[in-house]
Amino acid sequence: MDELKEKAWRNDAAAKVTGRTRFTDDIKLPGLLHAVPVYSDFVHARLVDIDTAAAAKSRGVVRVITARDVPGNNRCGQILKDIHVLADDKIRYHGDVAAVVVAETRAQAIAAARRVRVRAEPLPEILDPEAALAPGAALVHEERGTNLIHRHVIRKGDAIGGFAESAHIVEQEFRTPFVEHAYLEPEAALCRVRDDGVVEVRGSMQHPYSTRRFVAEFLGLPLARVEIVGTPMGGGFGGKDDTAAIVCARTALAALLTGRPVKMTYEREWSMRESYKRHPYRLRYRMGVGADGLIRAVECRIVADGGAYCSTSPWVTWRSTVQCCGPYVVPHVDGEVLSVYTNHVFTGAMRGFGSPQVNFAVEQLVEIAAEKAGLSGVEFRRRNMVRQGSTTVTGQVLEGHAVSMSEVFERVLAECGYETKLRRSSQGRGEDDYYGIGLAMSYRGVSLGAEGTDVCAAVVSVQFDGSVLLEAGIHENGQGAESAMILLLAEELGVDRSRIVYRRPSTSAVPDSGTTVASRATIMGGGAVSRAAASIRLQMAGAVATDLGCRPEEVCFSGGRLTAPGGRDVGFAEAAQRLYRDQKYPYALGVFQAPHVDWKESCGQGRAYFTWVYGCQAVELTVGRRSGRIRLLNAWAAHDVGRAVNRAALLGQFYGGMAMGAGYGLFEEVAMSGGRLRSLNYDTYRIPRSTDMPDMTAIVLENRDPLSPSGAKSIGEPANELMAPAIANAYYHATGRRRFELPIGGEK
Amino acid sequence: MKPADPNTLIVNGRRLRLTARDRRKSLLTFLREDLDLTGAKRGCGIGVCGACTVLADGRPLRACRTRVANVLGRSLTTIEGLAAPDGGLNPLQQAFIDNGAIQCGYCTPGMVLTAHAFLLKHPQPTRVEARRAIAANLCRCTGYQQVIDAIMAAASCCRKKE
Secondary structure: OOOOOOOOOOOOHHHHOOOOOOOOEEEEEOOEEEEEEEEEEOEEEEEEEEEEEEHHHHEEEEEEEEEEHHOOEEOOOOOOEEEEOOOOEEEEEOOOOEEEEEEOHHHHHHHHHHOOOOEEEEEEOOHHHHHHOOOOOOOHHHHHHOOOOEEEEEOOOHHHHHHHHHHOOEEEEEEOEEEEEOOOOOOEEEEEEEOOOOOEEEEEEOOOHHHHHHHHHHHHOOOHEEEEEOOOOOOOOHHHOHHHHHHHHHHHHHHHHHHOOEEEEOOOOHHHHOOOOOOOOOEEEEEEEOOOOOOEEEEEEEEEEEEEOOOOOOHHHHHEEEEHOOOOOOEEOOOOEEEEEOOOOEEEOOOOOOHHHHHHHHHHHHHHHHOOOOOOOHHHHHEHHHHHOOOOOOOEOOOOOOOOOHHHHHHHHHHHHHHHHHHHHHOOOOOOOOEEEEEEEEEOOOHHHHHHHOOOEEEEEOOOOOOEEEEEEOOOOOOOOOHHHHHHHHHHHHHHHHHEEEOOOOOOOOOOOOOOOOHEEEEEEHHHHHHHHHHHHHHHHHHHHHHHHHHHHOOOOOOOOOEEEOOOEEEEEHHHHHHHHOOOOOOOEEEEEOOOOOOOOOEOOOOOOOOOOEEEEEEEEEOOOOOEEEEEEEEEEEEEEOOOOHHHHHHHHHHHHHHHHHHHHHHOOOOEOOOOEEOOOOOOOOOOHHOOOEEEEEEEEEOOOOOOOOOOOOOOOHOOOOOOHHHHHHHHHHHHOOOOOOOOOOOO | OOOOOOOEEEEEEEEEOOOOHHHHOOOHHHHHHHHOOOOOOOOOOOOOOOEEEEEOOOOEHHHHHHHHHHHHOOOOEEEEHOOOOOOOOOOOHHHHHHHOOOOOOHHHHHHHHHHHHHHHHHHOOOHHHHHHOOOOOOOEEEEEEEEHHHHHHHHHHHHOOO
């Protein structure tokens, strides 16, 4: 290691590297019961009866729970309440849970679960989203009257006219598969009813507030009677939202009904079977290019398989709509993005959130169009990419932040020697294994955008001795969110990070701050921390300014001291004590509300996101001439992150995102047959191993964002959305053959 | 090696007497539930992901696919036993922290133990060897790069001490 390199830091690293960190399943409580889910083997069926008698009489069984035992609302969902937490009328997919068995030991619960009998009348299985839209198709949710979950449109300019004035028109269809998040820790929940009557929930989830909503509504309790206590989580990647919350809700019910603490830990097979996936997309694109090499028009129709429940499908497909043309200026656009119910496992949030599918298509499409127009992919991108002041396809003017598309693109080209390597690429020629380089680029709207409420809170409380407690409504998913916020606060208060303790947040202490998704932890959580710190500084400076002989706003917070311009100073702890003696608390609730966005759903136009990030990735690979085996040789990524808050953690997001993106490009696919998953564990669902990955180069660009109080933006998802199209383009440059369907690893 | 004592197992230097019931258990369950050594994780239950890795006489072992009866008389090291008795971190553990090799931390115990066993046998590895050494330990967060950085840093730090 380079001696001069700054050492990485995380508040939770020492506990994690020594095995002291207690994830949900690692926690034990006296009198603990164990719960397990019961599945049926149906894919689509009308329930007749769930016979629990034999299971209830099994050894060690304390209770068998079905929908009849639910005291509150058995339906939940973030957008549409269409999820039946326990099956009550139909089985809508193979992962629907019919009952929960609670027993003294886990082994007893598993044994008894096999004795639950689900009787049902099979219904026609709806497995193709386009067929599901045909008139007369069987319905997944009869009361909705249609299998359409949502349809977004985007209409800009005059697409027909745009194609009419195009010199070149290309048309292509692309397909992407179901993808599993494959967090290493399967779902788990641990619940108990406390002596104050509050239902306390610990669990592996990334959305404590929606978990609280799901649990409270399921149990028929007010929100104040349910407390979600932050617990270390073994990875989420967008996947520990709905399903994780539902697992918590069922476990909480078990605790309520038995009066004892209950733990429910998922086996990998249950997790893969039941938990939602990344949407498979079918994307049909048409692009028209003028004789000048400028894109004139894009037409697209995208259909997403939403599976059995709505989940976040309307939001995922909304991002696909906004970003449907990639980071290019397109004057005329006509597109629609549909999400559709089927009897497949439901689909929802996964790192990227509707962008990986679209990028896979668009970043190949622009190269196909470039070739037809007689331009290189590089030149075509240079001519068409968004720049400062450009108008996006939704009519948003990119301003108020540095539009660094060109900067990241040129950095990657230079860093990897792209054009030289492109000339060396095989294009299907030569005697040896094929060699090729490829790249892809994107822009990405930051945080939730016009999806909905986007606000975050943080509580900072300076103690009498100058130590500081920090608590924010952002969840530690493993990405280092807590550490980023500690570092930001330390900087804002001018104190050493060792003074600050991040208190694991509780939903009862910090106001609803939404979910830790959409790469919003640093920008939104950091924003709230900055706001709280500003308030604390004002309070502390106000208490000591007179003594220091200056105005409060002149006090400088640095090196653990508060210093006046003249040099007079006072220690941070002493300043805190002054406030306490004045009977005031150095305490602040910081709130960061995302700046204004707007959206017109009828035509898909508006200021979709308050700011954007820009990224570009390239990859060099070989393809075995006979075996078709793809080997990655090198990979590069450049992302404008606004500002690097915790460099090592930032790089970890680059590398981890690129690896997950490479898996998507090369071999990840949840195998399905007749609505049943064939990939149920890591032996049949392959994620990248160390030997699948090359050494990667991370290029960090920092154009501080004026709309982010901390200057920082996002990296989690941007890093994940480009490797698959870069691999597809490299594969083409190597073999001379385009692959329009993911995954592309090996010949099919 | 001494002949296996049918009734004992050494875990992190402590000799344990086992009952017939203990011997029938899965090693991972025994460690996690009976000894409350929860550092070894259950990730897949089929021996593929490596989150349950512990060391038996210095060699990596998948605890989820091992019965207690199969490791009788052997000396096991779990992640809880890797640091010095005074709590001082092993150089590899420190290198994981210093190189940003930790994210969610679920694979970390297995990853650290696998890398530790590797470094005992190969104190001066190349980067490619380090990459191969952790090929059977899955991590979904890091992309492995900083894990490999950590292994190389630990190797170089131990060389300097010699």
